[in-house]
Amino acid sequence: MATLIDGKRISQEIKDELKEKVSALKEQGKEIGMAVIQVGNDPASTVYVGNKKKACAYIGIRSESYELPEETTEEELIELIEKLNQDDRIHGILVQLPVPKHINEDKVIKAISPNKDVDGFHPQSVGALSIGQKGFVSCTPAGIIQLLKRSNIEIEGKECVVIGRSNIVGKPMALLLLRENGTVTVTHSKTKNLKEVCKRADILVVAIGKPKMIDASYVKEGAVVIDVGIHRNENNKLCGDVDFESVEPIASAITPVPGGVGPMTIAMLMNNCVEAALM
Numbered sequence: 001m002a003t004l005i006d007g008k009r010i011s012q013e014i015k016d017e018l019k020e021k022v023s024a025l026k027e028q029g030k031e032i033g034m035a036v037i038q039v040g041n042d043p044a045s046t047v048y049v050g051n052k053k054k055a056c057a058y059i060g061i062r063s064e065s066y067e068l069p070e071e072t073t074e075e076e077l078i079e080l081i082e083k084l085n086q087d088d089r090i091h092g093i094l095v096q097l098p099v100p101k102h103i104n105e106d107k108v109i110k111a112i113s114p115n116k117d118v119d120g121f122h123p124q125s126v127g128a129l130s131i132g133q134k135g136f137v138s139c140t141p142a143g144i145i146q147l148l149k150r151s152n153i154e155i156e157g158k159e160c161v162v163i164g165r166s167n168i169v170g171k172p173m174a175l176l177l178l179r180e181n182g183t184v185t186v187t188h189s190k191t192k193n194l195k196e197v198c199k200r201a202d203i204l205v206v207a208i209g210k211p212k213m214i215d216a217s218y219v220k221e222g223a224v225v226i227d228v229g230i231h232r233n234e235n236n237k238l239c240g241d242v243d244f245e246s247v248e249p250i251a252s253a254i255t256p257v258p259g260g261v262g263p264m265t266i267a268m269l270m271n272n273c274v275e276a277a278l279m
């Protein structure tokens with residue numbers, strides 16, 4: 001029987017801490033603002049953006065919403081970002097991804113001032129993380145570190161295996177675990193003997209993007225298992241990359257889906273925005 005790592009509770013704890021901080025800043029006359037940009041109307045993006053705006057309202061961050069039509073050009077989007085870069089009332093700029101195909105995502109990310117890069121996607125932020133300097137960190141992996149720390153799970157000296165090497169999750173996750181003195185292995189679709197490698201893990205972070213792929217045969221008895229995936233199964237129920245029923249009996253701690261990693265992403269985005277305002 002594993003302990004459930006309750007991301008809903010921990011994210012609420014973080015949001016409440018931030019709410020207090022923001023309210024104290026308001027009393028000193030400082031208001032925090034975040035620009036949330038969505039291009040086009042991908043339904044999943046609309047849900048994510050709505051949740052981000054809701055979290056801002058809860059914490060007391062003023063959110064400015066830019067809902068741009070699908071036909072928006074790259075130049076128009078970058079022009080808006082540059083205007084927001086100059087705007088002292090805006091501390092964080094978030095462009096919801098993916099952007100429509102005719103817009104170059106890399107150019108858009110680069111246009112955001114690293115001082116307002118609350119997603120932590122700018123090459124300067126990523127570079128800073130890789131050499132241990134200050135900068136914004138991608139929200140999902142930063143949230144996973146918080147889940148571990150606030151559950152009193154030690155990282156130092158532990159065998160950490162990350163499945164997945166995306167720029168948003170896998171790579172920054174590996175760097176963060178390394179920063180916490182974990183011994184880190186990054187695996188991916190071309191990894192040979194994936195099962196054997198995963199079975200070494202004291203802490204297994206799964207961000208592979210395949211529903212329920214990781215069952216008990218990948219997991220060492222007593223391991224901590226963090227599931228980044230979120231999918232809808234054939235019965236329209238949410239599930240992760242981990243086969244929860246199979247893994248839960250042998251893990252020492254595990255994140256559920258939903259209510260594990262998911263809620264942490266927005267909490268860390270809010271945290272980054274408050275940090276941006278304090279710079």
Ligand code: GUN
Binds near residue numbers: 097265
């Ligand atoms: N699309 C999916 N995840 C994210 C995220 O964390 N930030 C942004 N901006 N877009 C996303």
